[in-house]
Amino acid sequence: MSLPEPVIRPDAVDHYDRLLSSDALPSDSFCLTAVRGLGVDEALTRFGGIPRWREADLGETGVRSVNAYPDELLTVVAGEVSGWVLLAENNGWHGAKADVLQQLSRDTVVASAFWNVNFHSTLSLACGGELLGAFDFVIGTERPDALLPYLDGLAFDDPYRKCAESLAFVERVSGTRLTEEWATTPHQASAIVDLRRFLPKDPTVWLRSNEPELLDWAATASSDDVRAAAAETARAACAAVDIPAEATLDDVRRDYTRTLQLRWDRCAPPDPALDRIAQLQASVTRHRTEPAEERLAEKRAHARAAVIAARCDNPVDALAAARCNAVRAGRAR
Incomplete structure (x- = not known):
């Protein structure tokens, strides 16, 4: 070409x-x-x-x-x-x-x-x-x-x-x-809709920075124990948002797309018909209002991603990626 x-x-x-x-x-x-x-x-x-x-x-x-x-x-x-x-x-x-x-x-x-x-x-x-x-x-x-x-x-x-x-x-x-x-x-x-946030390229880097003790344990534990810890991490993340511990990448995409749709609507520009004070008040109200549906969709996307991560071939990577998504699910404001 x-x-x-x-x-x-x-x-x-x-x-x-x-x-x-x-x-x-x-x-x-x-x-x-x-x-x-x-x-x-x-x-x-x-x-x-x-x-x-x-x-x-x-x-x-x-x-x-x-x-x-x-x-x-x-x-x-x-x-x-x-x-x-x-x-x-x-x-x-x-x-x-x-x-x-x-x-x-x-x-x-x-x-x-x-x-x-x-x-x-x-x-x-x-x-x-x-x-x-x-x-x-x-x-x-x-x-x-x-x-x-x-x-x-x-x-x-x-x-x-x-x-x-x-x-x-x-x-x-x-x-x-x-x-x-x-x-x-x-x-x-x-x-x-960039799903790379759910699929860290080198999840052990995240684990080393955020939970080094867990990485040290995984380095000496049996593969079966590490794999079980990854599965339990995913199960707990899903239980926290009332969804079954099973997922595909399409499920993650659907939840994250819903998150972004709600975020787009929440972050609309101020109504130009309003005066500056009213626009500022609307902005303050937006920042103070908890977008519960948006947060739940984001949490569920990360919880489902933890399920997918727990299936990684390398058990340490599986645990690291599952923990990364589980923590991010918990931090979704």
Whole structure:
């Protein structure tokens, strides 16, 4: 599969600098991903979103994400432009993750740009399910060969224009321009259902940091005893939320999706018809009100994930992952 020829427009960096300076685009934390030739529904599905879920513009999704804090609400806005789907995240980074780009780029091409207030940044190019290269444009790491045709003339030496240059990179790959009209118009919008929070890559790291005594015990106990402890952890987590100790990944996804649906609704922007004092009062009320149904759905997602974790082939990993999810179920506020 061939990569597209670079589309270099001389005004691209100035265009994005203007949008960022005017707050038409998020300047603090933003991720823009472009994928070629997919429908919006397919792009959202591959990305971890839910097609036909909601409609919103970038500004609204950013407000909902901030209103959710300290809870997590990752959101994406998706719309088609000239044969490419743009996936835009206000205060997100999902499109900067290697496995997401690999999944999204199956049989096609993907480019993404990401930065946040902590000076983390990435430009990425993926094709045919393979990440061809990634470049940290803030630190200025070595530029991968695959990205060079699209980076020609982008110096990334002006700290005030680096983010604009990163968006110009996505435009050069896709040939599509992210406009102010696109950014401020409602498109398909979704929470991102990322199940990795339930499936820690190395659960023993979590156990070592949080319950080192249990990890020490597991290192010397028999496999049967460790396996039994994992199963009991999962059983207790499920009993605490009145569900049977049996689960599939689809069960976890269903509960977590419900969590995010309720969180999205809870974190709506203030009614613009209200005066500032009334908006502030509404915000205080939202933060003080316990979202019981949302918390229960989240607890159940983690409890079911503990059941799945307890089946891991390695008994120590099974115990560690089960404990991780059981503790998170208990901490769901």
